[in-house]
Amino acid sequence: MIEDAHAAGFDIQKRTVTGWIARGLLDRPRRRGAGRGSFPGLHSENQRKLFLLLLTKREEMPKLPALAVIPLTIWLWWGDEWVPRRQALKALTTWFGDGARSREVCQEAARGLLQQLDHPMASDTARNRLVRTFTEISYRGAMSETARAELETAVREVFEPPSVFKTTGMVRAVGPHTLPLTIEAVLGRASALAAAVQTLRGKHVTEELLGRAKALYQQSKREYAELRPALAAHTSGPLSGIFSERTVEEEVSSVGNDLVLGIGLLLTSPRAQAEFSRAL
Template identity: 55%
Template sequence: MDEPWSRVTEPGTLEDLVSDALDAGYEIKERTVHDWVARGLLDSPKRHGKGRGSRPGVYAIEQRKLFLLLLSKREEMPRLPALALVPLGIWLGWGEEYVPVRQIRRAMRTWLGDGRRRLEVCQEAGKGVLGQLDHPMASDTARNRVVRLFAEVSYSGRMTPLQRVELEEAAQAVFEPKTVFGASGLIRAEGPAQAPFTVEMFMARMTGLSAAMEAVRQDKVTEDMLRRARRVYRESKEHYFAIRPALEAQTTGRMAQMFAETSAETEINDCGKDLLGAIGLLLTAPASAPVHRM
């Protein structure tokens, strides 16, 4: 398959980027490039001099290649929030040599939009969570409440104290229905011993995710925090990949799919959510974040 970015060997101007696109079969206007820079899909060009006589800005080799990669991905990921996952994935995988962290701050805001996702997407995510929490003795009313509350929190990008109480009560009603667990006082834990799924774990993750979404939306995530979040992400992934086969072997039923092997495409599609989780961990439980050096 032709990879036009492989032919890029030097930095280029805006005019070069438009020419690259045409050579690759894409008709692009200059304003599209400017918009992608503003949204964090591309980094700003390096400027030389000031005033009228200054030379045009120059995009780094890696950015010129990224531009062509984005154009090729745009057909399958036409919406800018989804397209923002491309620079996020490259940065998480290969670092600032390819995508600078200042660009990632903008890309994260683009991926989240204004902090609000389409309600139907959030409802589908809520149904996925329900599949992990569900107990056969839970009521349909409790199940519907979990999906509704999860969607509300995800849609708004924040979780109020009242929402937290309501969501925890709803999750408990589904995961540990009183008709089964009320008298015993037992706490239900599903999955392997190394990574048990409990209501407490679910709420800790939701608290972290909502805090991270709010911080990104309000532009409170600094470059230093992003670098630390990347370290957390990479260390967590390295550890998970090492133990994943054992986790999958120890888990049965519907929980087993949580530890199934994933494709590279899935990793890219999940990288925004995973980075958000790392940011949330640093914001709400920094002592739990990995501290080992890469």
């Protein structure tokens, strides 16, 4: 690995390689021989290619959590021949990292929901409260009955402003009828995210759970790719941009968030568990 790096023009030390192995950017080398230390371990050709890619990207993404997205994406898209699941689990842990990352994941999810839920008659105070409440509840990693009621109130004030809906008794749903977004759907997403955050913080995500999340991710992507053109064609107004096609860069940047939500849905949603069974 060091020779490959030097040949490609990178000044790299052995401690960098061992550190990246510990954090899941690289997999551990394969042992050769039966005795302890009889032969140096070898990395596969695919891992050596990954190593050079990481070195190339390190200048624009110097922090390890950002670099960890690369092996995680390769595992999701290309499989265990490139990145084994044990490495992908370490990479996910590195990407998720500390409390700052988990709060960022929750805040991004909150802002994305606000874009989908926003009603023109909602107040800025209600919008800010929704982002703050969703972020804090999912970040805490628990969804008590009190927290659920607090979040439902915050969602309703944005999604169904009292000035419009209080006297009508109407219930709002946005998006196409095949994929409606309702208050219950939002609460379910928050509950899933809270469960995932709690599980990741406690380092309780197993290789088996991560493999299930990958199967759910791939199944969802295939189904969405089939539905997206029709959804985009039949969706107008504020939601019209939701179903636009993502760039490769956007897909890569969303990999960690997508996996976290998938883990949460597998922990909390019977529907997601059924989707996983279909993906097998």
